[in-house]
Amino acid sequence: MTDYLLIIFGSIFINNFITSRFLGICPFLGVSKQVETATGMGMAVTFVMALASGLCYLVQKVLVVLKLEFLQTITFILVIAVLVQFVEMVIKKSSPVLYRALGIYLPLITTNCAVLGVTIINVNENYNFMQSVVSGIGGALGFSLLLVLFAGIRERLELAPLPKAMKGFPIALITAGLVSIAFLGFSGFDLAALLNYKF
Amino acid sequence: MTKWEIFKNGVFNENPTFRLILGMCSTLAITTAVVNGIGMGLALTLVLVGSNVIISLLRNVIPKEIRIPAYVVVIATFTTIVDKTMAAATPDLHGVLGIFIPLIVVNCIVLARAEAYASKHNAIESTMDGLGMGAGYTVALLIVCVIREFLGTGTLLQAKDFGFAGFHFFPEDMGVKLLILPPGAFLTLGLLLAGINWYVAKREEKKHD
Amino acid sequence: MGKYKYEWRLIMVLTIICVVSGGILGLVNALTEPVIKAQEELAQQKALQEALPSATVFRAEKATLEALKQSGSTGLVEVYRGLRDEQPAGFVFIVDQQGYASLIRMAIGITQAGNLAGVNVISQSETPGLGAKVTNAEFLTQQAFQEATSESQLAVTKDKGEVDAITSATISSRAVVRGVNAALAAGHSLLAAENEIGGAVSD
Numbered sequence: 116m117t118d119y120l121l122i123i124f125g126s127i128f129i130n131n132f133i134t135s136r137f138l139g140i141c142p143f144l145g146v147s148k149q150v151e152t153a154t155g156m157g158m159a160v161t162f163v164m165a166l167a168s169g170l171c172y173l174v175q176k177v178l179v180v181l182k183l184e185f186l187q188t189i190t191f192i193l194v195i196a197v198l199v200q201f202v203e204m205v206i207k208k209s210s211p212v213l214y215r216a217l218g219i220y221l222p223l224i225t226t227n228c229a230v231l232g233v234t235i236i237n238v239n240e241n242y243n244f245m246q247s248v249v250s251g252i253g254g255a256l257g258f259s260l261l262l263v264l265f266a267g268i269r270e271r272l273e274l275a276p277l278p279k280a281m282k283g284f285p286i287a288l289i290t291a292g293l294v295s296i297a298f299l300g301f302s303g304f305d306l307a308a309l310l311n312y313k314f
Numbered sequence: 315m316t317k318w319e320i321f322k323n324g325v326f327n328e329n330p331t332f333r334l335i336l337g338m339c340s341t342l343a344i345t346t347a348v349v350n351g352i353g354m355g356l357a358l359t360l361v362l363v364g365s366n367v368i369i370s371l372l373r374n375v376i377p378k379e380i381r382i383p384a385y386v387v388v389i390a391t392f393t394t395i396v397d398k399t400m401a402a403a404t405p406d407l408h409g410v411l412g413i414f415i416p417l418i419v420v421n422c423i424v425l426a427r428a429e430a431y432a433s434k435h436n437a438i439e440s441t442m443d444g445l446g447m448g449a450g451y452t453v454a455l456l457i458v459c460v461i462r463e464f465l466g467t468g469t470l471l472q473a474k475d476f477g478f479a480g481f482h483f484f485p486e487d488m489g490v491k492l493l494i495l496p497p498g499a500f501l502t503l504g505l506l507l508a509g510i511n512w513y514v515a516k517r518e519e520k521k522h523d
Numbered sequence: 524m525g526k527y528k529y530e531w532r533l534i535m536v537l538t539i540i541c542v543v544s545g546g547i548l549g550l551v552n553a554l555t556e557p558v559i560k561a562q563e564e565l566a567q568q569k570a571l572q573e574a575l576p577s578a579t580v581f582r583a584e585k586a587t588l589e590a591l592k593q594s595g596s597t598g599l600v601e602v603y604r605g606l607r608d609e610q611p612a613g614f615v616f617i618v619d620q621q622g623y624a625s626l627i628r629m630a631i632g633i634t635q636a637g638n639l640a641g642v643n644v645i646s647q648s649e650t651p652g653l654g655a656k657v658t659n660a661e662f663l664t665q666q667a668f669q670e671a672t673s674e675s676q677l678a679v680t681k682d683k684g685e686v687d688a689i690t691s692a693t694i695s696s697r698a699v700v701r702g703v704n705a706a707l708a709a710g711h712s713l714l715a716a717e718n719e720i721g722g723a724v725s726d
Contacts (some may be wrong), residue, residue, distance in 0.1 A: 135414035288504030
């Protein structure tokens with residue numbers, strides 16, 4: 116249990132996918148303009164990353180058995196592409212409003228570095244199946260947290276008097292930098308010691 | 315457009331990092347040293363040119379409905395080739411760049427150019443576009459790298475793994491450590507982007523005068 | 524009838540692309556894999572050599588590792604016996620310790636006579652410019668380490684010891700010291716069992 120808590124806490128705060136690992140920046144800068152869209156996107160990404168983590172864990176196991184590890188990149192990205200198509204169909208049926216709100220950004224989840232990134236991280240860290248899924252969920256939650264946080268900030272930035280050169284991406288990046296400094300405060304957090312975990 | 319114009323377009327007018335705002339993840343993550351920028355820029359350019367050429371050659375053969383999965387497979391193949399080659403030839407650089415090499419396959423620049431350009435132009439033009447975009451990306455990376463490495467650690471071109479100690483300008487302790495850490499990446503790129511936006515706006519104004 | 528044929532074409536093209544790509548990758552892999560493997564072995568050998576310069580051959584000893592783990596040693600990842608001309612020349616311990624922001628992996632060499640031969644940081648992701656400095660030769664070859672033996676129990680100066688910690692990176696430095704102590708204790712119990720040095724240390 117402490118295992119999973121460590122992974123989740125680590126993925127959301129200590130090694131946040133956006134402020135620390137730099138995964139998922141493109142959709143982060145593109146989608147985070149309104150809180151509702153950001154929340155919807157966050158949920159979609161969480162769903163995809165959880166499933167992708169689990170599926171790619173199994174795919175990796177198969178690749179290892181067949182000694183085809185060099186096909187990792189190709190197979191992982193194909194699995195993710197198919198998964199996102201599937202999620203698109205599900206959202207289209209269940210919530211057409213959300214589907215229209217997300218627009219082009221839904222199929223773009225395929226190219227979200229965070230999704231492929233977390234599947235590769237899981238392999239590198241030698242996580243088992245449950246740990247991989249938990250890691251995927253944790254990473255996605257961290258991504259969503261930043262997305263929603265940022266949407267709130269940017270809704271205000273729209274009304275702020277800024278020099279023309281700063282409007283849009285520059286101020287978004289600088290704000291992200293300030294948020295990143297704040298999150299740096301988590302980096303020395305020894306949750307393991309807090310939970311009396313024995314190494 | 316002439317071939318030279320296609321190339322220049324990728325470096326200046328449609329610079330993927332500064333104008334198209336693509337490929338941000340890698341630009342922020344690996345730009346802590348100039349040698350990283352050179353390595354990453356080279357890797358991406360190789361994948362970009364390779365995939366542009368193949369997709370351009372196959373553009374009349376690939377049916378529209380499956381074009382995205384097909385492009386992805388081609389790009390993933392080139393990414394893996396570059397990945398394995400770098401692991402064999404430059405293992406230390408490969409270790410530093412880490413997961414961002416396999417992540418080239420989802421680097422927005424590559425897929426965007428495949429969809430927007432290579433699928434609509436011939437192989438020679440696609441090659442020039444790939445080289446131009448790759449060069450533009452590398453130039454952008456290098457600018458960020460130089461700022462972060464120089465002000466952050468006081469060195470340039472430090473490549474310990476290649477046996478090159480780099481140029482030392484001032485002691486490491488005097489460096490702005492924040493620039494080497496994640497926030498430094500965001501702040502540097504944000505301010506650079508603002509600067510470029512300002513410059514482009516000024517040039518537009520001059521044109522209208 | 525026409526639409527049915529078109530879907531087959533879609534699948535065919537995609538399959539051909541996948542198969543050709545897979546084939547090309549298989550070729551590239553066959554060419555690069557031996558080189559990559561050779562380099563990994565070289566890097567491993569280099570790390571072990573730096574930890575225990577007096578040895579030329581290193582042999583992993585899983586059984587010894589398990590025995591040490593059973594008797595309470597924490598943080599040990601691998602145990603290598605160092606040999607020179609077929610004669611035992613000491614041990615190298617691969618130890619993991621939690622630093623400030625990451626796990627620090629070290630290779631620590633103990634000579635057959637019970638002296639600390641070398642400390643080598645293999646991997647870490649500490650704060651650049653601060654904790655990351657534990658990889659500096661200045662820190663790793665300091666006097667406290669040079670003079671340590673398997674009976675030493677080291678500590679940073681803040682904890683009333685003799686090890687000079689990296690400025691503003693006490694936690695990272697402490698992790699390295701913990702790792703060294705674990706290796707020294709393990710080395711002591713192994714060497715005592717071989718009657719190289721007298722007395723056993725109880726954990």
